[in-house]
Amino acid sequence: MSVDLSKVASTNGSTPAEAKGGPKAAGAIANWADERLGLGTAMKKNLRKVFPDHWSFMLGEIALWSFVVLLLTGVFLTLWFDPSMTEVQYNGSYDPLRGVHMSSAMASTLDISFDVRGGLLMRQMHHWAAMIFIASMMIHMLRVYLTGAFRKPRELNWVIGCLLLLLGTIEGFTGYSLPDDLLSGTGVRAADGFMKASPVVGTYMSFFLFGGEFPGDSIIPRFYAMHILLIPGILLALVAAHMLLLVYHKHTQWAGPGRTEENVVGYPMLPVYAAKAGGFFFIVFGVITLLGGLFSLNPVWKFGPYDPSKVTAGSQPDWYMGWPDGLLRIIPAWETHIFGITLSWNVMLPILVMPPLMLMVLIALPFLEAWITGDKREHHLLQRPRNAPTRTAIMVALMTFYGLSWAAGGNDIIAIKMHLSINQITYFMRGAVFIGPVIAFIITKRWCISLQRHDEGKLLHGYESGVLVRSPEGGYAEKHLPLPVEEAYRLSARDNDPTPETVEEIESSGLAGRHLKLRKLRAKLAAVFFADNVQKPTAEELHDAQHHAEHELHELEAQIAAGPNKHGPADH
Amino acid sequence: MSDAHNTDPHGGELAISEPIADPGLPAHTWRPTDVDPAKEKRAERQVAGFFGLSAICTVLFLVSYFTLDIDDDWHVFAGFGASTMALGATLGLSLMFIGIGIIHWSRKLMADNEISELRHPANSPEEDRTATLEALNLGIEESGIGRRPLIRNSLLGAMGLVGLPAVVLLRDLGPLPGDKLEHTIWGQGVKGKPMRVVRDGIWTPILASDLEIGDLVNCQPDALHNPERYDIDPTEVEGIAAQVHKSKASLVLLRMNPEDIKPGKDKDGNSRENWTVDGIVAYSKICTHVGCPISLNERTTHHLLCPCHQSTFDLADSGKVVFGPAGRPLPQLPLGVDDQGYLVATRDFDEPVGPSYWERDYYER
Numbered sequence: 001m002s003v004d005l006s007k008v009a010s011t012n013g014s015t016p017a018e019a020k021g022g023p024k025a026a027g028a029i030a031n032w033a034d035e036r037l038g039l040g041t042a043m044k045k046n047l048r049k050v051f052p053d054h055w056s057f058m059l060g061e062i063a064l065w066s067f068v069v070l071l072l073t074g075v076f077l078t079l080w081f082d083p084s085m086t087e088v089q090y091n092g093s094y095d096p097l098r099g100v101h102m103s104s105a106m107a108s109t110l111d112i113s114f115d116v117r118g119g120l121l122m123r124q125m126h127h128w129a130a131m132i133f134i135a136s137m138m139i140h141m142l143r144v145y146l147t148g149a150f151r152k153p154r155e156l157n158w159v160i161g162c163l164l165l166l167l168g169t170i171e172g173f174t175g176y177s178l179p180d181d182l183l184s185g186t187g188v189r190a191a192d193g194f195m196k197a198s199p200v201v202g203t204y205m206s207f208f209l210f211g212g213e214f215p216g217d218s219i220i221p222r223f224y225a226m227h228i229l230l231i232p233g234i235l236l237a238l239v240a241a242h243m244l245l246l247v248y249h250k251h252t253q254w255a256g257p258g259r260t261e262e263n264v265v266g267y268p269m270l271p272v273y274a275a276k277a278g279g280f281f282f283i284v285f286g287v288i289t290l291l292g293g294l295f296s297l298n299p300v301w302k303f304g305p306y307d308p309s310k311v312t313a314g315s316q317p318d319w320y321m322g323w324p325d326g327l328l329r330i331i332p333a334w335e336t337h338i339f340g341i342t343l344s345w346n347v348m349l350p351i352l353v354m355p356p357l358m359l360m361v362l363i364a365l366p367f368l369e370a371w372i373t374g375d376k377r378e379h380h381l382l383q384r385p386r387n388a389p390t391r392t393a394i395m396v397a398l399m400t401f402y403g404l405s406w407a408a409g410g411n412d413i414i415a416i417k418m419h420l421s422i423n424q425i426t427y428f429m430r431g432a433v434f435i436g437p438v439i440a441f442i443i444t445k446r447w448c449i450s451l452q453r454h455d456e457g458k459l460l461h462g463y464e465s466g467v468l469v470r471s472p473e474g475g476y477a478e479k480h481l482p483l484p485v486e487e488a489y490r491l492s493a494r495d496n497d498p499t500p501e502t503v504e505e506i507e508s509s510g511l512a513g514r515h516l517k518l519r520k521l522r523a524k525l526a527a528v529f530f531a532d533n534v535q536k537p538t539a540e541e542l543h544d545a546q547h548h549a550e551h552e553l554h555e556l557e558a559q560i561a562a563g564p565n566k567h568g569p570a571d572h
Numbered sequence: 573m574s575d576a577h578n579t580d581p582h583g584g585e586l587a588i589s590e591p592i593a594d595p596g597l598p599a600h601t602w603r604p605t606d607v608d609p610a611k612e613k614r615a616e617r618q619v620a621g622f623f624g625l626s627a628i629c630t631v632l633f634l635v636s637y638f639t640l641d642i643d644d645d646w647h648v649f650a651g652f653g654a655s656t657m658a659l660g661a662t663l664g665l666s667l668m669f670i671g672i673g674i675i676h677w678s679r680k681l682m683a684d685n686e687i688s689e690l691r692h693p694a695n696s697p698e699e700d701r702t703a704t705l706e707a708l709n710l711g712i713e714e715s716g717i718g719r720r721p722l723i724r725n726s727l728l729g730a731m732g733l734v735g736l737p738a739v740v741l742l743r744d745l746g747p748l749p750g751d752k753l754e755h756t757i758w759g760q761g762v763k764g765k766p767m768r769v770v771r772d773g774i775w776t777p778i779l780a781s782d783l784e785i786g787d788l789v790n791c792q793p794d795a796l797h798n799p800e801r802y803d804i805d806p807t808e809v810e811g812i813a814a815q816v817h818k819s820k821a822s823l824v825l826l827r828m829n830p831e832d833i834k835p836g837k838d839k840d841g842n843s844r845e846n847w848t849v850d851g852i853v854a855y856s857k858i859c860t861h862v863g864c865p866i867s868l869n870e871r872t873t874h875h876l877l878c879p880c881h882q883s884t885f886d887l888a889d890s891g892k893v894v895f896g897p898a899g900r901p902l903p904q905l906p907l908g909v910d911d912q913g914y915l916v917a918t919r920d921f922d923e924p925v926g927p928s929y930w931e932r933d934y935y936e937r
Contacts, residue, residue, distance in 0.1 A: 024657060115641055115642070120642070121656045121663075125850070189819070197928060207746040208742065208746040210746060213753075213816045213843070218745070249694060257597060258688065263688045264691055265597065265686055265687070265688045266686055271678065271683075272682050272683070279675035279678065284668045286667035286669075287664070289663045289667055293656055293658075293659060293664060309819075311867060311879055311880065315879055328881055329881045337933075337934035341930055341932070342930060342934060346897045346899050347928070378694065426896075453887060486598065489592045539591040564792070
């Protein structure tokens, strides 16, 4: 497109922008503030700070903005919610429950839903925002892991992110337990069982937390204090630390023309990034509001108040608590009874061991990978998942384990909807949680390597043009054309994997004992980690391949010119 | 030959590690709104239009708030749930239009030149690090903490101890468990008035003849409704106290063919054959896994299934676990009849009910 640059607008209006009220007033305010706060120096850099653009960088923003929505809607709910387990008779607007005895917590939840205008909207927004908060944190974490954004110098931000996920989950559990309805009460009942299963101190923990025997009258007020003060306070502090580190490290970016490890390319904070991020806040807020208004969530009035003698079929926790619940369902009935004491492996393993173990594995992943690869450099360019096949395969294996455990948490629903035997589903899941991740690991790793080979093929032989040529002898060949240089650079701008140390190298290094063993283990793991990866072509290989490709192209073109098939690439 | 290798086909010099030289940032391309005043004006109108739509939605929100009722009466204006729906839809759209407007503005009208900024390594410059380390060492040196182990160690000891109050202060969160988990209100029957088994919710006593084979009844101890009959203070079975009792005492009755029942052994090794009345068995309703009330009855197999984690218990065989994660059988309540023929508990459960815990003993049925 040829453009007459003389017509290029230098402002956003048809007349040049003049310093009217706006900039002058802003300058005056900035001066006033700087003379008191001295922020000018810090702002000088940061007002035009560069943020790279990519759709996947938006996932963390969803988490951030849904957290803001949680704070706003949560404050609204505290104005009416009464965190008390005192028994009252419900006399509000909801007819089917009028006259029923329930806790003040449940009654005030019903009041918020039926007697405060917009109350149900806020309740449902709060719950939807919580779901979106945790879901977007998880997907954001997958993005960060699968693109290698967790590597040095960002490991600590990864750890903070893992803690945010943990706290978000606890915050969700304490939150949905507050209404004291039948479903959430059943969840608290199970939590009491989890605590009692803890070795030695279990019953004491339970009696202390519940202020006596389950259910007692203390659990809702105590969860309330945790839910609106303690955990949000820590969450807020960690979110702030997460953001500060992001600003300090500057955002990672994808490799591409002009985008290197040394620079960051994108839009300035003011105005474009601020406008996009700020506008996106309103979109997240708006979507959550629409969900809250149009889609019912946690209709506690249908569940009724908590009663320890009642339960409904299909009782399940919120989805993010589903995977330990699934493990709890498929674990065999393992309990040890010895010397008059009981060890409940059937509760300890799925609930007290697995979730903390999963968290520790997540936290350890960056450090483990850095140790195996021996990589001590800073990384600011993202890696495509295919270019780190083992890393990608590890996460897909973990995702498979998570997904299968989560599905096991719905084994009763699966049995009913799909007309299957719940026993057979359970037996299948017992095996699948072990075998599934292994299969997923192997498939993912090979798939990544195959994609790497595809990239190599495109670099060396060009892309498939879709033009088939028949030779005079009757053979068919497809014409390959060289990639545009930008695309070729994008594919080739990545690190080659280091060559792992050999056993001889390690043995000649003069190490002994434990250090030698550790070094050998590390070399072995590195060999497995990088095994079969495709390295990018060297300049020489590329040159030879291009030379060869040009030769083939000439031949094909000669055939086209000679033969009856006269379609050139321009016709396509 | 070597010359050819150092130059890529597009004429750039090759970086040492990269097979293809960085072509550099692509040239900026102008958008239609940059070069065409008409398109620019249109975009400006669109942005303002979105903000206008948002304002309209906000007004509609206010109108909905003051006109729609949230009462659950179907006859009020616009009916049940309309208020929540209208408020959510109008507020949601009003917020979204603001967001869409701002983003449209940034994409169409704000300068779209990508700019580049240099990164800096995360660590501080070497001289700063050295200076900081020196300052740190000087500070430690001047404090003398290294030279005065008595002060250091006594401080560490005192600080370690001062953590104790934080733990001790939590002691009054709740009472000690004692033997509370080992007893239920079923054992509080008095002489001549053993604890009746009554229907949950309607509190009526049960005759053995009321139940057909295969019938399952959810039951509670009569004392929760009739405390005076058992010399129990009514405040002990009200509100929270009632919930605590129910969480241990909830019971299921199931009548089956007496020949199907395989009586197990009780705690002392005696047979449980006289724990049933005419094929009616009574078991704790609280799952021995994590404490959900069990309620799914498989009528033909006398199996009882917990809806939470699918532990399945065989009520004809001492409540043994036939499937699922629960680690021990359901506790059985010994049944009898009182002088009026109503079903009663002859005594309390002979083991704790509900989820397992560390101090719990176990015996083979």
